[in-house]
Amino acid sequence: MNTLTIERTDAASEALPEPKPATGGFRHAEPRLEVIAPLGERYDEILTPEALAFLAELHDRFAGTRHDLLAARLQTRVDAANGRDPKFLPETERIRADRTWRVAGAGPGLEDRRVEITGPTDRKMAINALNSDAKVWLADQEDATSPTWRNVVEGQLSLFDALRGRLEYTSPEGKEYRLSRDIRETPTIVFRPRGWHLTEKHLRFHDRAGRALPASGSLVDFGLYFFHNAKRLIELGRGPYFYLPKLESHREAKLWNDIFVFAQERVGIPQGTIRATVLIETIQAAFQMDEILYELREHCAGLNAGRWDYIFSIVKTFRSRGRRWVLPDRKRITMTVPFMRAYTELLVATAHQRGAYAIGGMSAFIPNRRDPEVTERALAAVAADKRREATDGFDGTWVAHPDLIPTARAEFDRVLGDRPEQLHRLREDVEVTAAQLLDIPSAGGEITEQGVQDNIAIAIRYLESWLRGVGAAALDDLMEDAATAEISRSQVWQWLHDNTVTAEGTRIDQTSIVRLMAAAVAGLPRFEGDRFDDAISVFRTVALEPEFPTFLTVGAYARFL
Template sequence: MSHIKINAPIEPGFDRILSESALNFIAALHDRFSDRLGKLLGVRGRQAQSIRNGTFPRFTPDTAGIRADTTWKVAGATGAPGLEDRRVELTGPVSEPEVVAALNSRAKVWLADLEDATSPTWSNIIGGQLNLFNAIRGNLPGVNNREQPTIGLRPRGWHLPEKHLIHVDDKGSQSETSGAMVDFGLYFFHNARRLVDNGSGPYFYLPKLESFREARLWNEIFVFAQDYMGIPQGTIRATAHIETITAVFQMEEILWELRDHCAGLNAAGWDYLFSLVKNFRNSPKWVLPDREHLTMGLPLLQAFADRLVSTCHRRGAHAIGTMGNLMTTHPDKEFVASELVKMREDKAREASRGFDGTWVAEPGLVDDALEVFDAALGNKPNQLDNRRVDAHACAEHMLDVSGLDTTVTEEGVRLNIRVAIGYMNEWLGGNGNVALENLLEDASTAEISRSQIWQWIRHSVTLDNGKQVTRDLVERYMGEELAVIERHPADHYTEAVEIFRKSALGEDFPEFLTMPAYTDHLVDRVSKGAVFAA
């Protein structure tokens, strides 16, 4: 019989999460679905190579029937208490202080994030599960909000492993587990029944999907998990992130595959920009400007948003807007006030385009976002009746970079260096939600930063100061930026620079910054002197 071996310390309280019965569920998920996942990741690699070779994604003729059929709908919020009104969703890590702050906020939904906003240390992953376990049972000190946000969990993406939990099959062969299955499995096993009893449900956000076949795998996992736990089919609801260029052309198919468990789609703008840079990095046509100019106001991103809203509403799914990541604790209050005006304008544009809700990265942003969506929605819980029949975003619109100002500045290069290295320094220390350069940065913005550097070097971009971007120039700028950074004994800048060099300055381009960083630097970063369990 297969089982899970724990290759990490058992810290106080972890035994509650890592119970034998919970680990048996993880083993069952691995037995049933790991081969399928491996094949899908292989398809990803071949598809990415095809795009780099010049075959741009398009709508799939094989699934035209799904898109043409006007009769089907997704489950949506029907029978999913707490998901009817999602006008403001707060996202963030799952450390105890941040869980308390999130649950005390006025957000309608809280996305407990084990992916981009969490550094996947052993303590963070299992400690986060323990914090959620306690919060759902009302056992987390400091939570005093009688109208707490509905909780949804974002597990890690399909590509990320969990190297501290090892699957051992009945022949003794060992393999690492899937981070996504571990995160989903532990949360669902421990909390699904309690959430239903509390008048809510087990709700999830599905990151980094690249095809409808990956959504199909999630749906089959949901069916299996509900049967395993004796919970009625359709209890689970999931919101899929549309954050890759391939998923944009399969939104309808993703909804179809998840339809009995689907609540909506989220327009994940920052990750989508990373996907554009990553997939089209070999094309000089797709050299994008400084990151600060990559906003949802760009025509190709407006087309992305319009198609997402119209697709969702045609199928009865919620359309959730992109992230506001202003840091309201910034010491310059005039700066915060001016940036809040911009954020409110962005949220008003989202509401006017038909989005049913939006995202913010900090509790201090919730009230401003609520005011905007309250004004737009009034007493209605959503805008599903706005079918956006005026939206005609086709493939050409979503791939249109004509007229885009491609100016790259010296400060843009320096900013990307600071963000990429500064973020990885914090990430290696266990912090995945980092205050940098006046914003709250997560893995997605670090990915954009290092990807743009790689792309600018490859295409020998000329800066506004007349200099050409080369590895030597980036090395010089990096040395100058590092020379003025205040250092602390617990910093990890040496490792962060090594990761940056490999991911931004090398000939090869790692598909995800966090994969080699996790394997090479984070796996063994566990507490010393604790007990290991088999």
């Protein structure tokens, strides 16, 4: 076990030196940050004393506010459970009513975002993404990454090497991967750190009161990427840029903006250099889109419709409110159901009114190069999804596989033509009410025994993959990540606790779920080193217990990673 202990400096305006490799551990006064995990090969290039000092400063200045905002989330959930619906805030009505203010908009290299590829930051996936024909790569340290210590640090190494043109990888089978062109010609990188709710237990922060606390995953991910790469990205003319996940309020957006202001000053780059795209993926954020843009206006490039987490947020927020709030089988909750249409149309209209890009979400369908019929169905589904987004006014979209890029691009090319975006479409025809956003019964449909079993199987199989360190898993020709697994387990929890009866007449109770779990697991191939037993244990905790864990990854991370 290696422990590095560093001192926080009070000279906030003093520019940090260029990163240098660490030469060993050292100890100074409180408050400090400690690495309490093994240091692998080249980890010292990322976990330098200077980088850790920067992380300590971020925690010293912002960890307290983060704690307060997470506490405010708890109160919001209590209010929702007690029947108080989310609403457009009366105290910020002036911000919504003022039609004159605008956000900073696209930075260099973000002018055309018609197709963005998403994926984790391991070396192989990074090379595949950067070699693709996408306009942007969402380098994902969040839902597509299992936050093992190795993934966290080596993901940073992948990005560090990529931005210096030296990213390579050789697979266990001997296949070699490397960048096919100059980094200036690859997709622009937009980095997604972990959400505010997640910790980094391998780094321990000692606050001014002397308490030893796990570090914030958000601050660690942002801080390491920014510290090592901000000036290099400016040299390349394309960054630093970030996706901001899981926000639930404009106050959380303000915290990010305060961090950006401090970080830019601290490393000595111009204010406003950072550009952020905010994922609107909670029902609470859907009611505060204007306010979120306003708080980030000096650093904001756009909004993204994070559809899967948005559905999860609906289930989580209203899970105990009765039959009206119960959603049908997961596959029936499409982007065309009325409450999802209200959400996406409001997002486009709000973003464009403020000069922000609107980026669409990810269809879960993926091609199968060994099965032409599966690929044909996937391409047709993705084409329809992207056609709807482009027609609605979105400026770009996500895909999870390089083979989907031509299909998605064709739909946006048809609408955009030579324009890089369609910000001129203000969608003044859109008038979305709170009732439309909360019209959950509009999803219609039914709950079937097959739908229950599908959710159980998906959640357990994904958790098994996540526990092995693989955060994006192709299961049954769909791309599953933490967000889709959250939908699956939260629906099972809600159906169980609402005493739901399936279309076949089966009451969803502990007995029926355990039976379906056994059926789902019975057909799974076991192998040496698999984590199915642990995955089943996690699933029982997050789907069958009386208490509802707000995120399945929090407890699983603490226990297993």
